[in-house]
Amino acid sequence: MSKDLVIKDLHISVQGEPIIKGLNLSVKQGEIHALMGPNGSGKSTLANSLMGHPLYEIDSGEVIFDGADVLDLEPNERAKLGLFLAFQYPTTIPGVSLANFLRLAVSAVRGKSENGSGNDGLIPMREFRRELRDKMKQLGVDDSFARRYLNDGFSGGEKKRAEILQLAMLEPKIAILDETDSGLDIDAVRIVGESVSSLIGPDLGVLIITHYPRLLDYIRPEFVHILLDGRIVESGGWELTQMLETEGYEPIREKHGITDKEE
Amino acid sequence: MATSEKNTIEELDISKEYQYGFHDDITPKFKSRKGLDESVINEMCDIKGEPDWMREYRLNAYQIFKQKPMTKWGGDLTQLDFDDIYYYVKASDRSERSWDDVPDDIKKTFDRLGIPEAERKFLAGVGAQYDSEVVYHNIVEELDKIGVVFLDTDTAIKEYPDLVKKYFGTIIPSADNQFAALNSAAWSGGSFVYVPPGVKVEYPLQAYFRINSENMGQFERTLIIADEGSQVHYVEGCTAPTYSSESLHSAVVEIVCMKGSRVRYTTIQNWANNVYNLVTKRAFAYEDAQMEWVDGNLGSKLTMKYPSVYMMEPGARGDILSIAFASKGQHQDAGAKVYHCAPHTTSQITSKSISKDGGRSSYRGWVDVAKGAKGCKSHVVCDALILDKDSRSDTYPVIEIGESDTNIEHEARVSKIGEEQLFYLMSRGLSEEEASTMIVNGFIEPLVKELPMEYAVEMNRLIQLQMEGSVG
Incomplete structure (x- = not known):
């Protein structure tokens, strides 16, 4: 039976400040999703929270994996269920x-x-x-x-390759890749991208979290979501990455009336 | 034996309950009364049949000991009562215990450490006949062929009186410190090793093989002489908890590394929690000689131990690797001392300590460069790992430089097991305890990889045991 990761109306805060503000997302085994968003949109908060990092406070919502709510589980228990996080900074x-x-x-x-x-x-x-x-x-x-x-x-590239090696060895059902391409040069991105790509199959669901689409040239997602200000504001297919590549996040911000906190 | 009877010999009180619930089923023939004085020393010399020079040496040391004030630095010694200690129990008269009397938790510890059956019985104080006697005998025969002497120090005094007399107490004189004086007056057992010029002993000499001799006494005295160009590795102790009914262990270890020789001395000790472990270890390294101390301290109530190397001639080198694990109610005051007495000498001190459950570990180090000792190098690294907020770590480094042409580096780091490290390992399926244990094992890896294989395996298991139940 397929093991799905289902996130329902999730609210997360860090030191009292809301970061994720009602996020819904569903990833099935065998599917590849990309969650894209600019810096500060809550990507890493989401990734770490899904794995159970103690720093993040879950205010409300549910994260269902394989039919059970995992929010009360320790990180190791989540890992045993088949959840994996490739760290941005191992x-x-x-x-x-x-x-x-x-x-x-x-x-x-x-x-x-x-x-x-x-x-x-x-x-x-x-x-x-x-x-x-x-x-x-x-x-x-x-x-x-x-x-x-x-x-x-380890160099930056070696760290990311070690993460992917761990992914390969632990054989999770759902893997979350948190900014796996960050800090890598073009060659390193290609190597890591091809590595992940070689692991893709019907038993592995992948959620690629990134602010930059270049990793997606190697691992092409079927589903693309855009995260802005703690919410998924757009979901679609490959065409979304193309749009981001040419126009950036600004048109989407304007469309949803969100100001860029970075500036 | 007749001489012993005229002195005050007390029957062992068989009703005494030892810590961990051991008791003796068979009454040893004799044991000195509590406390130390001339008559106890004389009695000891009589029983051992020691030569007059050793009797004088002991009595002289006793006078020095009496004059020394109680040590005020280091750890808290106020609870230590010298009059409440037995200074001599003849080893062959040590008790036989029944394996059935050994508490289950200790059996379990042996089990977990993977200690072989025969050794367990010895370690638990069961049975004086230990199979390793045969092993030891074979080793001694092998060593004999290449001229290496490996004896307990009591026997060495009888068989090699001139050699022992020449070096005994020359590296650590009785007056060196209070506990060296005490050991010089009351010592028993320990090892004597002599390696002839140019001989390289291929395998580690393990005190372990002769634990049936008087090696594991409270006041052992070890003397190692590595003649020119020789090489030897000596290993003492073991990772299994050492149960002692007495609360003071005060050893002296003297090592002479002659020109071009290389000596490594490895200690792993895990004392019961009531023991004051106050040990003086020192080596003199002559021209181009290399001395290495690898010193692992677990358990005890208080350990004060600072292996030292005096580099006496150019080209000498001293390396000291010290690891201390302080758990609940324990204070590990450990460290190292290096004295650059000659030019172009080199030293390296690596100290690692772990404090847990309110334990306290201190690094106490001394780097000394004599005036005129040009071109010396010393590198000191102190790493402390604190596992919880109740635990404590201090460093007390002293650097005395009498020569400007010197290169000294000192690095000190204190770290805690980071939330990020735990989260990372737990996200890979490890429990919090497994994750903490892994981080601690990684921390002491530099020591463990220097240990002989079987010790390394035991050491890792021991850390695992120490870490059990440490995570709420």
Whole structure:
């Protein structure tokens, strides 16, 4: 059965200030959505809140995933249900190798009952190594990644590729990509875009959050939404990205009577 | 034995309940009465059959100890009562306990640490006959072929009296500090290692193999002599909790690194929470010699330990890696001292501490560069990780530079487990406890990767145990 992410009339604030003001969105497994908006429109607030970041206060609304309200769940419980967030700014964890971290994460997400895991509750080392090697090969990630400390000393592009590798290993039902293209040069965007693209299939729903359409050249969304001032003001198809590319956000702002907070 | 009877020997009070509920089923033959004085020392010397020079050495040290005022710096020692401590229990007369008497939580700890069955029994104080005796015997035979001496210090005094006498107390004199004086008066056990010129010992010498000897005493005395161009790695302690019925552990470790030699001394200790762990460790490194201390401290009520390296001749190098984990009711006052006594000497101090559940960790460091010791380099890095708001971390660095042509760097960082780090790891399916544990394990990785494999594995499991239930 398809696992859908359904967001209903969601209101979120940060330190008392409303950021998301009644947002509705539905992403099905196998669908690709793009949520586009300028800086300050609430994109990252939404992404982090969907994953359960403690900083954000959910004022009202529902987030239903696989038929259950996830708003009361811890981030790890959401991950176990099949939700994934590729971070805009992945944190550094010194001294923890990407491989060790991923083995624990994969074991946690898949649960102990499957995979004939050993006494320690972890996926068997050989099985894990084989899988990791295959996925790294598929994504064109260098072998040395596995031994390096998690995001420690990684370049911007390497961090994003490590995020996509984690996505590939954790095999979520719905993945949220928060500004995965930010801070990357053209080549890095292409590499990351192609990596994500290679993972797309009927079992993966993707919500790409971005303010800039270039990543979408590699992962073409079927659904495009425009986020302004905490609300989705337009939804449509590919043509919306084309319009943004040529005209920017200004005509949409005018149409909906929203002033640009950035200025 | 006859000599011992004329002195005051107290029958062990078998009704005494030791911490963790151990009790002795078999009464040891003797144990000195509580407290230390000349008669207790004389009695000890008689039982051990020690030469006169050692008896004089002890009695002299005892006079020094009596004159030393109580140590005021470091941690709180006001609760430490020197008169309420047994200073000598003959190891072979130590009690036999039944495995059935070992509390379940301790059995569980051994289980979780993956300690082999035979070792568990020893660690829990069950059974004096430990299989490793055979292992030790084989190792000693191997070492003998290449001229390496690896004995407990009591035996070494009898078998290598000249060698021991030549170096004993030369690195750490009795008068060095209050606890060195106490150890010099009351020491028992510890290891004696001599590595002949040019010999490289391929595998770590583990005190662990001879835990059946008097090694795990309260006042052990270790002396390691690495002759010219030799190489040795010595490992002491283990990650399993060390249960002691006595509340004071005060060891002295002296190391001589002769020209071009290389010595690494690794300690992992996890004392019971009632123990004052007050240890003096010092090495002299001569021309082009390299001394490395790897020192991991867990448990205890108060640990005061600052391994030091005196770089005596040009080209000498001292590296000290220290890790302390202070949990509830614990104070880890740990650090390092380096003395650049000669030109072109190099030192590196890396200190990492973790404070949790109201625990307190302090870094106390000393970097000294003598006048005229040109071209010295010293690099100090102090990292503290504080896990909650009740816990505390301090640093007390002292840098004394008598020479302007010197390169000293000191970095200190205090960090907390960040909300962002936790969120990141939790978003990948890890529970808050798993995430915190992973961050702590990553933090101590620089130490763990320096440990022999089996210690590294145990160390990680131990951190996991320490972190259990730490997240509300």
